[in-house]
Amino acid sequence: MPPERYKPKTFEVLVTEVIQETPDTVTLVLDAPTIPPYRAGQFLTIDPHLFPVIAGQVAYVEHLKGGKKELVRAYSMASAPHEPLAITIKEEPYRSGDLHAPLLSPLLVYGIPVGTRFPVVGFTGPYTLPPDIEQRTDHVVHLVAGSGVVPNYSIVKDALRNHPKLRHTFIDTNKTWSDIIFREGLARLASEYPDRFRLVHTLTRHVDISGLPPGVRQGRVVPELLREFVPDSGTAFAYLCGPAIAAWDRKKALQEGTAPTPRFLESTIANLQAVGFTPARIKREAYG
Ligand SMILES: Cc1cc2nc3c(=O)[nH]c(=O)nc-3n(C[C@H](O)[C@H](O)[C@H](O)COP(=O)(O)OP(=O)(O)OC[C@H]3O[C@@H](n4cnc5c(N)ncnc54)[C@H](O)[C@@H]3O)c2cc1C
Incomplete structure (x- = not known):
């Protein structure tokens, strides 16, 4: 079993399947030549700056936040370690009064076809069962x-x-x-x-x-x-x-x-x- 914390690695994933779970939620099944080990309950991160289609929105949100760089978004593994790697994303809705519309989740839910490749960073997180x-x-x-x-x-x-x-x-x-x-x-x-x-x-x-x-x-x-x-x-x-x-x-x-x-x-x-x-x-x- 890998440790709870090790330096997460950057690796490119290929989306091999998109499963519609509910109207606003999809599972992306991912493949990569080498997938680092992870523990059930851990997460990977995705950088919103990777996607040209939302680059303008990201820049605008950074402007709204006084030039502060937008952080990566975390997504937990839906898969158990013995299964094909998968993450599941639910679209965050825009609520009246919010500072800005959600950036990454709408793109991941509605705009990532099979065959898309993008880098992720993983894996990390202490939300796991202790071995004992x-x-x-x-x-x-x-x-x-x-x-x-x-x-x-x-x-x-x-x-x-x-x-x-x-x-x-x-x-x-x-x-x-x-x-x-x-x-x-x-x-x-x-x-x-x-x-x-x-x-x-x-x-x-x-x-x-x-x-x-x-x-x-x-x-x-x-x-x-x-x-x-x-x-x-x-x-x-x-x-x-x-x-x-x-x-x-x-x-x-x-x-x-x-x-x-x-x-x-x-x-x-x-x-x-x-x-x-x-x-x-x-x-x-x-x-x-
Ligand atoms: C450990 C972890 C694991 C996660 N795993 C999953 C998962 O498996 N599946 C999943 O769907 N989600 C998961 N999430 C949530 C995910 O990381 C994102 O937060 C989510 O997808 C929304 O991202 P977004 O870019 O769409 O929205 P954002 O752009 O982050 O916006 C969301 C809302 O926050 C408001 N907001 C953001 N910054 C500010 C600010 N500075 N001031 C005021 N309001 C602000 C926005 O106005 C908007 O309403 C996880 C989060 C964590 C921490």
């Missing part, structure tokens, strides 16, 4: 929202194969049924590993869930839901990934003298602690 996880717990609880499902999908596929003593509860929050990324892949895992993989979809804006499969819930991840599915909150480990308060949200709130509004990550951590998870058993990845 089976000595620490027998239950990993995955709490994900939107594209936050990506690294946990990699982690769970890897763990089901390589950590036979672990069982998983996978609580996936989305707005509606059609927003669920990897819906079929997750259902397949649930039927392949009925004793070790429990899947819960919870939908925050789906008005009528009566036609959906049993087990689908409405609403957010509240303490009651956690108590129902995680009675062993004193020994389970939680892996959370999803939207979090961004640096600029904090800055804006500070300027206005208010507290930033908690997003998925902050409110779920508070709820995990309310039902008995200690901070040492909560691992998080923020997509802020």
Whole structure:
């Protein structure tokens, strides 16, 4: 298993397949002559300056930000290390009041055909299971929202194969049924590993869930839901990934003298602690 941290390498990838996961999300399957090793849950980065089609927008955003160079964007691996390399990108929407329209994700979702080549830098990131996880717990609880499902999908596929003593509860929050990324892949895992993989979809804006499969819930991840599915909150480990308060949200709130509004990550951590998870058993990845 490669270490959590080593100097990431730059290598060129070729897009061999584009899989439409939901209307605003695609998986890019990537190939390269040599792919460095990675651990499930890690990410690679892509530099928005690489693509001439958005060069003008990048320059304009840099102008808006006082000449500060735009940073690379991180994308978690959707693949487990035993599978073909793949990343999954959800288009970030423009919200009224945002400083600028999102730069890279619309291009990756709608503008990258099979055969495209571009360099990436990988791999890195501490959002991984420790090698001795089976000595620490027998239950990993995955709490994900939107594209936050990506690294946990990699982690769970890897763990089901390589950590036979672990069982998983996978609580996936989305707005509606059609927003669920990897819906079929997750259902397949649930039927392949009925004793070790429990899947819960919870939908925050789906008005009528009566036609959906049993087990689908409405609403957010509240303490009651956690108590129902995680009675062993004193020994389970939680892996959370999803939207979090961004640096600029904090800055804006500070300027206005208010507290930033908690997003998925902050409110779920508070709820995990309310039902008995200690901070040492909560691992998080923020997509802020
Ligand atoms: C470790 C990690 C892994 C990730 N993995 C994935 C993944 O697997 N899949 C995925 O889809 N996404 C993932 N992301 C998110 C991804 O890196 C990008 O943030 C996302 O794709 C949006 O990028 P963008 O260029 O489209 O939008 P951006 O151009 O970054 O804009 C996004 C929003 O931020 C606002 N904004 C940006 N800078 C400022 C500022 N200075 N002040 C005010 N507002 C600002 C913009 O107005 C816009 O609304 C991950 C993030 C991290 C940190």
